[in-house]
Amino acid sequence: MAPVFSHGDLRLYLLNLLDEGPRHGYDIMQALSDRTGGTYTPSAGTIYPRLAKLEEEAMVTKTVDGRKTIYEITDAGRAEVAARSGELEGIEAGLADSVRLIADGVRAGVQEAMKSLRADLAAAAKADRAAPQPQPAASDDSRTRSREQVHRVDAVVNEFRARLRSDVRTHVARGGQLAAETVDDLARRLDEAAREVTRALRG
Known part of the structure; x- marks a missing residue:
């Protein structure tokens, strides 16, 4: 200068x-x-x-x-x-x-710097678009599907619990009897179902 x-x-x-x-x-x-x-x-x-x-x-x-x-x-x-x-x-x-x-x-230097910056950004964007996108690994897909099934289990169990509570409460509210044997039988069946699921999970 x-x-x-x-x-x-x-x-x-x-x-x-x-x-x-x-x-x-x-x-x-x-x-x-x-x-x-x-x-x-x-x-x-x-x-x-x-x-x-x-x-x-x-x-x-x-x-x-x-x-x-x-x-x-x-x-x-x-x-x-x-x-x-x-x-x-x-x-x-x-x-x-x-x-x-x-x-x-100074003005020309700023304009040149901005032009260079825009060119660099455009080149970076082009390179990013051209770069292959990483694909999720098979193990990642498996874990994702398993998490989805966990949510389904939660939903199924919650729905069963809500329906059973509603049926039992309605039955008793209408004057029906709820025998101990019925509850014992329910507990046994639920335990068997849980054991069956455990065995299936262990394969």
Whole structure:
């Protein structure tokens, strides 16, 4: 990516910012970021050495205000800004072009990334459709059928229990007799049925 400021332009632009009013270092960095739409955020290692150089050239002065160092342009600095106003206009125009190019590059990069992502997703979906689907093993089918029969047994037993209870209760409610021998016979028959099922299961 091409630099936002050409060689020497940043020095003049710093003077231009200070010509607008005194600023501390962080304020200068923030102003540069704001005026480039956030596409250029200089580091302290970039700004402070240049400010120190401007101070050596008597273009700016600095004063310490608490924990902040305030930079202020001198008359010599203002004279240079005025003398190079045409260059500043060119810097502003070039800055706008650079920001636009950077934004276009970011936009193109995002579009290319989205295009690549869509292609990857489409390829993955195609591969997934083409891949053979796993078939359930025979043992899985057997277990499934057995579970279904267990549910049938539950249903049959519950239905028998409900019907038998209903018949017995209705018989007694109508004044009928329920002999102990009848219940004993029922218990014997149910036990025999259970044993028969057990033998069948054991094969």
